[in-house]
Amino acid sequence: MPYTELDQKAINTIRVLAVDATSKANSGHPGAPMGMAPISHVLFNKFMKFNPKNPKWINRDRFVLSNGHGCMLQYALLHLFGYDLSLDDLKAFRQLGSKTPGHPEAHDTPGIEVTTGPLGQGFANAVGLAMAEAHFAARFNKPGFELFDNYTYCFFGDGCAMEGVASEAASQAGHLQLGKLICIYDDNHISIDGSTDCAFTEDVMMRFEAYGWHTLHVENGDEDLEAMEKAIAEAKKVTNKPTVIKLTTTIGYGSKLAGTGGVHGNPLKPDDAQNVKSKFGFDPTKSFDVPQDVYEQYGQAASAGAAAEAEWNKLFEAYKKEYAAEGADLERRLANLLPEGWEKALPVYKPTDPAIASRKLSETVLTKLYDVIPELIGGSADLTASNLTRAKDATDYQPESTGLGTYAGRYVRYGVREHAMGAIMNGLAAYGGIIPFGGTFLNFVSYAAGAVRLSSVSQVRVIWVATHDSIGLGEDGPTHQPIETLAHFRALPNCMVWRPADGNEVSGCYYVCLTSKHTPSIIALSRQNLPQLEGSTIEKAIKGAYVLEEKPNADITLISTGSEVGIAVDAAKELKEKHNIIARVVSMPCWEVFDAQSKEYRLSVLPDGKPILSVEVLSTLGWERYAHESFGLNRFGASGPYKEVYDKFEFNPEGIAKRALQTIAFWKPVTPLRSPINRAFEQLI
């Protein structure tokens, strides 16, 4: 159907809404929405499949605005299509408590798929979303039952294209041949510093071809709606490659500053705003003025989407009759419930069991859960044999043409792409029905800090299997030995940092990570063997911290994590035998989970009246929250066999005992000696 004046009016409505909202907020980015309004109109009306009344319909097409600063574009679309986003919400753009924050946040706004804004992340999320679709299709579709066939569309700009995380994700997507991923590159030649000529002169399309993508170019992205439609249609025809469409646009189209950096990150001047409205046939004296026929046009697309969902629901009902087991499994996953009794698969250990590295204990859990929790889908950033992330019987997640696996496979080969792995996991989690995990060395989770932060902000369940978690990795030396990493992620809100000490704690840790539906986790695991502790249980571990060795009339509490707990136990023995000092020992696999326990419980673990010494072979930063004194490593480590490295830094029973004695002596005169659990006021959360 040819495009009409109404189409143009709709496009201009989006532009004018972006002008109005940024003007009212006196803040925000009008340029990208004005430039990308035409492609959005074409994409959302001619191609995308969605139901504004149920933004969570599983087979909806996904849309990601990776250049999230242009979010007024998306807010305008959501409003016009009838999502639960009113004109008043648009008027509250960038205001406190609104549903229209300065960058899109998935849990704030219906219809926003992923939280974007930090550049490059959304693009990589889109790769994850497309991977998820391919997986569900391979796993659940049956002849006559194409339950999963949704597309993932992503807009991105020059900023995203420059970011390494997007490069990594693009390489991965090309390798994975994600035919239902269609990305639109807003080639407007402008970034914040002005023309891209000053820093970004590469041939972006050639780069994507090198990654194995299908590439297309629409030269007039401002006006040529037919060409845009044709390009998207062509993209859909290529089924074994992701497509990138380079769309040459004019940023701030319609403004006097169109095509310049001046329209990127600042509202239009009042006279320019009026000029835009006049030019587009709007009343320059009115604001937030949406023509009724535009609402109607968009309403039709919305109705078609609702009908498509209704049809899909019928299909799914029939499917459940024909494929009862698959149907039930899918229904359970979409309801975000774990399989009944899954937790029975978690291994339990006795103190007489052999010492095992916690990375190996983690492998056992992942292997035992592999058959039990089919939504567990993960891999490693090229460190499979070190991270031990692959269940023995796992099939690789690969395009069939590689001969190495299928999309139904559940072990992802992420390559040496930690940052993309993190952002892709966010996309996998956002799709629904998948619990992603990814392995690397703890030190290299930092490469993915930007993505981990967005896991936390966007409240998705993503699990990092972070092995080689300290100087205990030994010979690889300081460049690989984390020091600051635990402090970093402990300071990150809504991110659980686990450092289990033995087999039962590893099981407990996975229990909490898997059942915490809105919180990502980082599990720090040892390279070296750790003894099975007397007194550890899953039930205790899931409280975040617990008394491993309780003793009446103790002189001191030693609190420790992971590989140092066993050494702390030996230090307690040393203190008794050599100094007649009684030390309780507390194991604390996870601060954040412990913080969520009742104060009564927390005080039972860390009681008043006794000094507390923390023992952890990384930065002490923050341990003052639980301990009166802290023994840690506030310097870089050293390259050498790990036992020698531990001894060098006195992380042995003698070194701990020495500091315990100093701690007891130092705190003796203080009364009352309160537990650090007691505070003058509560933190805002």
Add this chain to the structure above:
Amino acid sequence: MPYTELDQKAINTIRVLAVDATSKANSGHPGAPMGMAPISHVLFNKFMKFNPKNPKWINRDRFVLSNGHGCMLQYALLHLFGYDLSLDDLKAFRQLGSKTPGHPEAHDTPGIEVTTGPLGQGFANAVGLAMAEAHFAARFNKPGFELFDNYTYCFFGDGCAMEGVASEAASQAGHLQLGKLICIYDDNHISIDGSTDCAFTEDVMMRFEAYGWHTLHVENGDEDLEAMEKAIAEAKKVTNKPTVIKLTTTIGYGSKLAGTGGVHGNPLKPDDAQNVKSKFGFDPTKSFDVPQDVYEQYGQAASAGAAAEAEWNKLFEAYKKEYAAEGADLERRLANLLPEGWEKALPVYKPTDPAIASRKLSETVLTKLYDVIPELIGGSADLTASNLTRAKDATDYQPESTGLGTYAGRYVRYGVREHAMGAIMNGLAAYGGIIPFGGTFLNFVSYAAGAVRLSSVSQVRVIWVATHDSIGLGEDGPTHQPIETLAHFRALPNCMVWRPADGNEVSGCYYVCLTSKHTPSIIALSRQNLPQLEGSTIEKAIKGAYVLEEKPNADITLISTGSEVGIAVDAAKELKEKHNIIARVVSMPCWEVFDAQSKEYRLSVLPDGKPILSVEVLSTLGWERYAHESFGLNRFGASGPYKEVYDKFEFNPEGIAKRALQTIAFWKPVTPLRSPINRAFEQLI
């Protein structure tokens, strides 16, 4: 000259040394050294210019092993060429305290240019090194005085090629047309997970072409020394593009496991080690057995290098006569001395001066220092107008053909490439005679965490201008508002985190950052205006913390940083007026610098006997080290006008006063009430 048997013997010596060292350590990576020995032999003997007796000669060619796990390759070379690295040092590979750690560390080993190992970093460092050469050549070379003409060579593998940081840096290098950068891609088809087929199937050479690189391929990198020599010679001929040479090699060449992942990260089995030696004509019963004629051959190259340096020194002497000013400037920079009296350019403020955002105060410092410190070379990751990093009269660092600047320019357009910016800055600093700085939002320094960590490990002076440092950025919202960032980098050893509160503190902060020759800094700066404080001076600020408002008989100490110091001052007023409570106020722009002061001074700032409340609008993690109670933000922020966001979280005089009263009441019963400066024992450093 054709290659002889001696050349082959030398190559095999390197291979066998790598086998012996990894076998002795029972740890390490023999595969890459065995595969890359031929190209190293050609490069170091036929092309590279260096003097083992003076590894710091400024015009030496630079060599970076980005795949740093293969460091036995480099250690073997350094030893053979006569650097201060003995056979015993090789025997101590990966042992505690040795000069041959598990990954190359520049400050441990003579001849190592940059600390590598975390993948992708070295590649980006090489881009920085090449940028530095181009800058020095443009700035100092004169007709007849080609003082600077060194090349930068870099080896990298599939792992580096997959990392986003290397992608970003490659795009930047292509844009910058760095003709003296020659990178050799070890195309061995193996990464830790096995064949690159499982995750990395892109066309790497096409990608580099897209970036604007010159590309070459040597098909037989195991044996065809002539082809290698020819390729490097061709690379040198292309002067307006960096070159990447794809070198197809066999990992672990000579081993029974050659060409497999089995030889990547594990020493060879004893029988295989013997097999390798026999195959290469070495006595299988001997270890670390270097033929005398190999020493002699390499000694000749070393002598040639020493002669080249002697000639250069003569040239430089003549230069100094002809170009006295430039010569003196260069000599000063190479001696790593700042210009006499530079600090007089630092602005000083009075309390009556207007309130100014600290990012703007930083701009003033950078502008004032622009003419005074010519070695200050920096830019921003596409946020120039927000970070305010560009001195008014700056010239861009650009290839002349762009018409946008010259290599003599000192303002670098990094594009939206935070991670590469960090790693490139490490390379610029490693070259010598340059103080690099780079701007982005504080929140996005996290994208570069991997590079910042290596700045700290490798002890280079790099300055991050990190603006928009809190919820004070307002409308951009939680995805842009840092919470955990300061805690993260405070926990990182040898990294200074600054958060200055006003003009004098910004000046003091730059003073310390510029004079700390072996420590990187992150300067957190506000978007919003901050008042000039009564009582701040540069002299006080450079102590890291100081008493801004001293008061006899105070009831409490408020300690704060950056934008919250002014609010704390108002809170002290509020406490006096409304509650008759006397509060001292301490400003603490930098923890690490304060920690380095005498205990006496630290106790004078944070004395015993009074409770201390910290006030900083980010994570409280670690503040317990200085304060009895901490008021901060342990959750994500919110999108809205910044004053409303501050009020929402009670970061105003009333909110602080309320918590001060709670703190005083809570700590009243405790005696003695010690300053947290007092500790039971000292930390290991």
